Amino acid sequence: MSSSKRVLRTFDATSMVTGNMIGSGIFLLAGYAAAPVPDGFTLIMAWVGGGIMALLGAFAIAELSTRFPDTGGDFLYLHRVYGPFPAFLYGWMSLVIFETGSIAVLALFSAKYTQQFFPASQALSVPLLASILVLFFSGVHCLKVEVGSRFQSILTVIKILGIFLMVYFLFGGDASSVPVASSSSASDNPFMGFSRALIPIFFAYTGWNVAGYIGGEIKNPRKTLPRALIGGTLITTIIYVIVNLAFLKSVGLEGIQGQEMAPLIALEAVGAGQWTTFLSLLIFISVASSLSITIQTAGARVIQAMGEQGVFFQFTAQTHKKYKTPINAILVQAFWAIVLMFALDIESLVDSATVVMIMFSALSISTLIKVNYAKGGLKGNSDIYKTPFFPLVPVAYIVSAIFVSWGVIQFHLSMGSLLPVWGLGFLVFGSIIYFIWKKWIVNE
Numbered sequence: 001m002s003s004s005k006r007v008l009r010t011f012d013a014t015s016m017v018t019g020n021m022i023g024s025g026i027f028l029l030a031g032y033a034a035a036p037v038p039d040g041f042t043l044i045m046a047w048v049g050g051g052i053m054a055l056l057g058a059f060a061i062a063e064l065s066t067r068f069p070d071t072g073g074d075f076l077y078l079h080r081v082y083g084p085f086p087a088f089l090y091g092w093m094s095l096v097i098f099e100t101g102s103i104a105v106l107a108l109f110s111a112k113y114t115q116q117f118f119p120a121s122q123a124l125s126v127p128l129l130a131s132i133l134v135l136f137f138s139g140v141h142c143l144k145v146e147v148g149s150r151f152q153s154i155l156t157v158i159k160i161l162g163i164f165l166m167v168y169f170l171f172g173g174d175a176s177s178v179p180v181a182s183s184s185s186a187s188d189n190p191f192m193g194f195s196r197a198l199i200p201i202f203f204a205y206t207g208w209n210v211a212g213y214i215g216g217e218i219k220n221p222r223k224t225l226p227r228a229l230i231g232g233t234l235i236t237t238i239i240y241v242i243v244n245l246a247f248l249k250s251v252g253l254e255g256i257q258g259q260e261m262a263p264l265i266a267l268e269a270v271g272a273g274q275w276t277t278f279l280s281l282l283i284f285i286s287v288a289s290s291l292s293i294t295i296q297t298a299g300a301r302v303i304q305a306m307g308e309q310g311v312f313f314q315f316t317a318q319t320h321k322k323y324k325t326p327i328n329a330i331l332v333q334a335f336w337a338i339v340l341m342f343a344l345d346i347e348s349l350v351d352s353a354t355v356v357m358i359m360f361s362a363l364s365i366s367t368l369i370k371v372n373y374a375k376g377g378l379k380g381n382s383d384i385y386k387t388p389f390f391p392l393v394p395v396a397y398i399v400s401a402i403f404v405s406w407g408v409i410q411f412h413l414s415m416g417s418l419l420p421v422w423g424l425g426f427l428v429f430g431s432i433i434y435f436i437w438k439k440w441i442v443n444e
Helices: 010-022 030-034 040-067 074-081 084-117 119-123 126-141 149-172 190-205 221-256 262-269 273-296 298-309 327-343 346-374 392-414 419-441
Strands: none
Touching: 010 149, 010 221, 010 273, 030 040, 030 190, 030 221, 030 262, 040 190, 040 221, 040 346, 040 392, 074 084, 074 298, 074 346, 084 119, 084 126, 084 273, 084 298, 084 327, 084 346, 084 419, 126 273, 126 327, 149 221, 149 262, 149 273, 190 221, 190 346, 190 392, 221 262, 262 273, 273 298, 273 327, 298 327, 346 392, 346 419
């Protein structure tokens, strides 16, 4: 059981969910999401579909987080329901692909926007500048640095206001032709194109389950967690759809396809180029904030929890004697994120990280089905939030996850890419490490 104080209320937790999701994806991945789709309607439907998928997951996680209202999130659910091996694999893949991959993507984009806002930084390559940012934030989080939840809430409100200011300019301006080199990878197969678009979109929605990781600090979790998870996801979905409609109105689908700087391109198209410095600063703050939060929370904390629960090497659970931070887990995480930044491009990082993330999120949500039928739904326990339309909601999420993942695997195989095998290889390697650790380390 967590010994943390339950101090976070609905507004704080909802702001955390919304702020974590909106932190970067809508700025960074709109162009990648637009690349494989044939028209604007399909793009909007993909963003709506991603929101519905995240909402299905939020309903299920709302119940799991009230059943297990302690710190740990998906790792905790898997460990409690399926045991140490699946929980270890989740933590292992978190370390080698999806959490470190998320850090790598955020760091690379942070570096790109740093170069936009601070031209002097262009003397450094993007991966090198991104590595410096990762090491800086990792060093900060090795110290006991605590940011109040109210400050995070205020930061979220500022980011949302900034986004709607951008939307105001995009809808209010007169679209003009801006020469851009469209980078479209639209598939002839609508199924593959739609599912391929959902990968960066799902990455943009990443964070809808963040409240579950700090369940031990939520006040009145039965009411607060569902409101935060579901409300935050709904707010984010609405904002994402509005922003993409603004992009389409200002510059059209072809103008943003494959573009890393889609928001800046859209502002230029409506004659609001004088606001690009403001937008670059807003994006930099948002992305750097997400990078900092990601380094501090899920990845390193999961690796720390693995050591504490006895499913990984004990040194990962060790904390700094003075600051009580998981310094070993943070530094290991930083090292591997830097390796990924030099080994893969951004699009490959997003694909590899998100496919694995989706499949493990489906595995985590499947724990709800098992625990409900195994324990008869814990009838009469008023502290448990009940997922509506059970078991349809978790089953629909799992089916959606398989749909998206299989579509992306088919896409890469049709392009002759072995990226899906790369992820599977890490999974197999992690299994070998687990059994070696269990046989020779634990039993020595």
